[in-house]
Amino acid sequence: MTSAVYFQKVSRHFGSVRAVDAVDLDIVPGEFFAMLGPSGSGKTTCLRLIAGFEQPTSGSISIFGERAEGVPPYRRNVNTVFQDYALFPHLNVLDNVAYGLMVKGVGKAERQKAAEEALSLVRLPGYGARRPGQLSGGQRQRVALARALVNQPKVLLLDEPLGALDLKLRENMQEELKSLQKALGITFVFVTHDQGEALSMADRVAVFNDGKIMQIGTPEDIYQRPKTRFVADFVGSSNVLPPDFVQRYSGQHRWGSLRPESIRIGRAAKGDGVAARLVGTNYLGATTKLALDADGLRLHAIVPAGTKLPAEGEAVMLTFNREHLHLMDELA
Amino acid sequence: MSLDAAMPRATAPAILPGSGGMRGALSDLFWRRPQLLLFLMLAPPVLWLGIVYIGSLFALLAQSFFSIDEFSGLINHEFTLKTYGDLFQAANLDIILRTMTMAALVTLASAIIAFPIAYYAARYARGRWKALFYLGVMLPLWSSYLVKIYAWKLILAKEGILTWLLAKLHLLWVLDGWLSLPVVGGNSLSVSATGTFIVFVYVWLPFMILPVQAALERVPGNLVEASSDLGASPGQTFRNVLFPLALPGIVAGSIFTFSLTLGDYIIPQIIGTSRLFIGQAVYSQQGTAGNIPLAAAFTVVPIIIMGFYLWGAKRMGAFDAL
Numbered sequence: 001m002t003s004a005v006y007f008q009k010v011s012r013h014f015g016s017v018r019a020v021d022a023v024d025l026d027i028v029p030g031e032f033f034a035m036l037g038p039s040g041s042g043k044t045t046c047l048r049l050i051a052g053f054e055q056p057t058s059g060s061i062s063i064f065g066e067r068a069e070g071v072p073p074y075r076r077n078v079n080t081v082f083q084d085y086a087l088f089p090h091l092n093v094l095d096n097v098a099y100g101l102m103v104k105g106v107g108k109a110e111r112q113k114a115a116e117e118a119l120s121l122v123r124l125p126g127y128g129a130r131r132p133g134q135l136s137g138g139q140r141q142r143v144a145l146a147r148a149l150v151n152q153p154k155v156l157l158l159d160e161p162l163g164a165l166d167l168k169l170r171e172n173m174q175e176e177l178k179s180l181q182k183a184l185g186i187t188f189v190f191v192t193h194d195q196g197e198a199l200s201m202a203d204r205v206a207v208f209n210d211g212k213i214m215q216i217g218t219p220e221d222i223y224q225r226p227k228t229r230f231v232a233d234f235v236g237s238s239n240v241l242p243p244d245f246v247q248r249y250s251g252q253h254r255w256g257s258l259r260p261e262s263i264r265i266g267r268a269a270k271g272d273g274v275a276a277r278l279v280g281t282n283y284l285g286a287t288t289k290l291a292l293d294a295d296g297l298r299l300h301a302i303v304p305a306g307t308k309l310p311a312e313g314e315a316v317m318l319t320f321n322r323e324h325l326h327l328m329d330e331l332a
Numbered sequence: 333m334s335l336d337a338a339m340p341r342a343t344a345p346a347i348l349p350g351s352g353g354m355r356g357a358l359s360d361l362f363w364r365r366p367q368l369l370l371f372l373m374l375a376p377p378v379l380w381l382g383i384v385y386i387g388s389l390f391a392l393l394a395q396s397f398f399s400i401d402e403f404s405g406l407i408n409h410e411f412t413l414k415t416y417g418d419l420f421q422a423a424n425l426d427i428i429l430r431t432m433t434m435a436a437l438v439t440l441a442s443a444i445i446a447f448p449i450a451y452y453a454a455r456y457a458r459g460r461w462k463a464l465f466y467l468g469v470m471l472p473l474w475s476s477y478l479v480k481i482y483a484w485k486l487i488l489a490k491e492g493i494l495t496w497l498l499a500k501l502h503l504l505w506v507l508d509g510w511l512s513l514p515v516v517g518g519n520s521l522s523v524s525a526t527g528t529f530i531v532f533v534y535v536w537l538p539f540m541i542l543p544v545q546a547a548l549e550r551v552p553g554n555l556v557e558a559s560s561d562l563g564a565s566p567g568q569t570f571r572n573v574l575f576p577l578a579l580p581g582i583v584a585g586s587i588f589t590f591s592l593t594l595g596d597y598i599i600p601q602i603i604g605t606s607r608l609f610i611g612q613a614v615y616s617q618q619g620t621a622g623n624i625p626l627a628a629a630f631t632v633v634p635i636i637i638m639g640f641y642l643w644g645a646k647r648m649g650a651f652d653a654l
Contacts, residue, residue, distance in 0.1 A: 053557055073560040086558035090576045100562035103572065151562065 002065040004029040004155055004187040005050055010059035012045050019045040021211035022059070027155075029064070032181050032188045034198035037208030038234065043191045046208070047157050050189060051080050064154055074103075079148035080157040084164065085140045087132035093119070093143050094128030100151040118146035121180070138169045145177075149184070158190045162197065174201055195235045199223060207231050223259075227329045232257035239263075239299045246327065255328045262324035263301035265290065265309070266317040273319040274299075278312055292318065396628035405622055415625040419633070424613070428633055431610040434525070435593035438532040439540075439586045445533070446540040446585065447578070453541075454548035469538045477535065481602050484531045488521035488603065495520070518605060528604035535599065536592050540585035547581025548574070583645045590641065594634035610634060 007025035011018065020042045027033045035043040048054040049061060052073035061068045063078060079100070087096050094115050095102070101111035112128075119125055122142035132140055141161060148156055158177075162170045178201050181188045192198050198205045199219040206216045207230075215227045226232035229240050238257040246256035266273065276299065280291035288307065292299040299318070303309070310316055350356045362369040398407050399414045418424060453465040472480065486492050498504045511517040511524060518524030551574065559569040597611030608616070610630055618627035645651070 051557075051561055053561075073557070074563050074565055078561075080558070080561045082554050082558060084552075084554065086552065086554040088555060088558070088573060099559070099564075099572070103559075103562065103564040103568045147562070 001029065003027060003062070004031070004064060005189065006062045006065075007046075007049075008060045010046075010049065010056045010061055012042075012049060012054055013057045018211045020049065020056075023211070023213055025206065025213065025216075027187060027189060028204075029187055030185050031203040032178065032190065032201060034190045034192060034202035034205045035208060036192055036195060036198040036205050036235070038193055041208035042211035043206075043208040044159060045211075047080075047159055047189060047191050050155065051078055051157055052076050077151075077153055078155045078157060079151050079153040080159060081141075081144045081148050081161045083159045083161065085132075085144040087140055087143055087147070089132055091132075092128060093124070093130050093132065093135070096132065096143060097128075097147045097150055099147060114150055115146070118150040119143075121149065122146045123176075137164050138173070141165065141173065145180075149180075149186075153186065155187045155189060158188060160191055160193070162192075162194075170197075177201065199235070207235065209234070225326055226257055229255055229257075229328060232326075232328065236260075237300065241325075242297070245297060246325065249322055249325055250327060252327060257326045257328060258299075258320060258324060260289070260300040260302040261287075262320050263292075263299065264319045265301060265303060265307070266319055267310075273317040276316055276318050278310055278314055278316050280312060281309060292316070294318065392628050393632060394628075395624050396632055398625045400623050400625055407624060415629045418626055419629055424630075427608050427610060427613050427630075430607060431594055432637060434529065434532065434609065435590045437529060438536060438593045439589045441529070441533045442537050442540040442589045443544075443582050443586060446537060446544050447582075450541050450545035450548055450578075450581075451574075453545045454551075455553070469541050472534075473538055478598070480535065481531060481599055484527075484534065485522050485603055488527045488530070490520035490522070492520075492522070522603055523605060525604055525607075528600050531599050531603050532593050532596070536589040539588035539592065540582075543584035543588075544578055544581040547578045547584075551577045580651055583651070587638070587642070591634060591638050594637065 003026050005025065005027040007023050009022045009024060010020060011022050012020040023042070023046065025046070035046060037043045045054060049056055050063070050068075052068065052071060052075075056069060063076065068076065088099065091099070094112060097115035097118050098106075098111040101114060106114070116125070116128060119127060122145050124139060124142050124146065127135070127139070127143070132143065135143065141164075144161070161177075162173050165173060174197060177188070177190075190198070190202065199222070202219060204216060205219055205222050207214045207222060209230050215222060215231045217225075222231060222235050226235060226238065232238040232240050236259065238259055241256040241258060243253045243255055247253045250256065265278075274294045276292040276294035278290060279293045282289040282291070283305070284302075286305055287302045288305055288309070290301045290303065290309070292301060301318070350360060395407075396415055397411050397413070398409055399412045400406070401408050419428070449465075449469075453462065457465050487494055489495075495504070495507065498507050507521070510526065511520070516524060516526045518527075521527040521530070555573055555577070556569055559573045560566075564572060595611050597609065597615045600609045600612055610633060614627045614630045617623045617630065
């Protein structure tokens with residue numbers, strides 16, 4: 001099957017900065033693909049390479065089997081939902097949504113009908129006459145989505161589209177985007193620095209760091225079986241364990257990771273486990289996050305709210321299922 | 333702890349004492365009554381603008397409703413529209429039309445020349461290049477207006493550098509062909525309407541570049557990207573996004589270029605034909621001819637034209653993006 005987006009050794013350098021460094025990427029048609037990484041990791045540049053705003057310094061990009069180097073953005077059947085929405089301030093909502101059809105020469109009646117339909121799709125029917133300035137952040141986000149979807153793109157690019165929304169709205173939009181993508185069957189490429197967002201929405205996630213892809217896999221792969229310390233640390237703030245520690249429990253001298261929710265807290269000097277001291281608690285609502293000190297090694301554990309906890313500073317015994325201790329392939 | 337040692341907070345009171353004296357009392361008063369400060373700051377300029385500036389303008393305009401006694405040359409202080417009627421004499425109408433046409437052409441040319449410069453400055457120029465842009469645009473404004481015009485007279489003269497350059501390039505026939513045309517032509521560029529046009533565009537260009545640049549600077553770069561992303565070619569992006577968003581700046585600039593051309597009487601005096609412009613008509617009517625009412629009536633013409641111009645621009649939606 002042809003890939004929706006295919007990167008072969010793609011690099012994009014800005015002067016001496018390697019924003020994207022020899023990236024290989026293969027996005028399957030119809031999947032919800034997330035590019036996750038800290039700011040400056042190259043994920044947004046990758047998105048801009050797909051959109052055509054940037055050209056690769058080297059390597060080749062194809063979109064649905066067609067070579068895309070040197071092809072300007074307006075000749076790519078790819079649309080973008082911009083981080084700050086980039087709605088045209090001088091046009092009303094309907095004309096904003098109909099813009100793509102207008103420049104393609106679709107007649108006024110037809111494009112306005114299509115725009116109305118797209119607005120209904122994002123649950124903003126009847127908002128056409130308003131100006132972007134009169135809308136809330138969440139509504140603007142939906143208009144930006146409608147404006148991109150009305151063109152029926154082969155690939156929809158989303159550049160941190162939920163970053164500016166408050167928590168409740170963001171959770172709603174996550175579900176909506178997910179179901180919209182399922183219903184439309186369009187390939188979504190989603191850039192985010194929020195690991196929770198990437199894990200909950202995407203079919204597959206690529207974790208970026210320093211212009212390189214650290215790992216590509218399903219959310220479960222990435223979360224349960226991180227390949228590198230960076231992935232373990234960035235996705236869900238896992239406990240990264242040094243080789244000496246790991247050796248005691250697995251017999252192998254390798255870096256390991258242990259999810260905070262895999263750690264159980266017991267009374268000191270009971271059974272075998274890791275002797276530690278509770279140094280802080282952080283109440284998070286449904287759960288409580290504990291900071292622990294195991295002979296100089298800082299660990300985090302997450303326990304359900306309401307768990308009876310020892311006082312801060314007391315000695316505790318940590319236990320975990322050895323199957324949960326994940327050994328990482330690489331040392332990096 | 334160490335924080336307490338660095339900041340001994342126990343001794344500081346919750347409310348600090350006033351700084352005392354007149355200044356302290358005034359500061360507190362202005363803070364409590366900000367309108368008072370606003371009033372004190374605005375009163376002098378409002379008085380100046382309201383009485384000295386607008387007031388004298390209206391005093392002048394009132395003169396346009398008087399008339400001149402053609403035998404004695406004395407002003408008849410009775411309300412009449414006769415002076416306005418005089419504006420519609422063929423010779424005067426000719427002056428008005430000539431000035432308006434020149435102002436419109438100068439404005440159009442300024443806008444066309446200014447846009448790429450402003451676009452470059454707003455989108456691409458950074459740091460040192462931006463400073464160079466401002467310097468380049470503003471530098472001509474620092475030197476005397478008269479010196480620049482006389483310099484242009486030398487450039488455009490028959491023995492001037494332009495003729496010399498065209499002769500070297502074997503393009504003199506282009507210039508001669510142009511100068512042989514009626515209305516725009518003449519003996520040399522410095523005594524032709526074309527020369528007047530060139531110098532007007534040169535002198536007023538900065539007043540177009542700066543507002544257009546300011547307008548373009550406010551257009552977020554991602555709107556251009558969004559337009560391109562949605563399938564618009566660069567030309568379509570210009571027509572549908574850049575131009576509408578730059579329009580308030582172009583209108584602001586055109587208000588300068590248009591009204592400055594309408595009112596100027598020095599450039600057409602020094603460079604161009606002997607045919608009069610509105611500014612020159614006002615100058616000669618109030619000076620040598622002593623016909624203050626007609627001079628005042630001529631002054632009203634640019635005001636009315638500008639009024640219609642702004643009204644039209646507003647109807648076209650030039651200020652919608654503000």
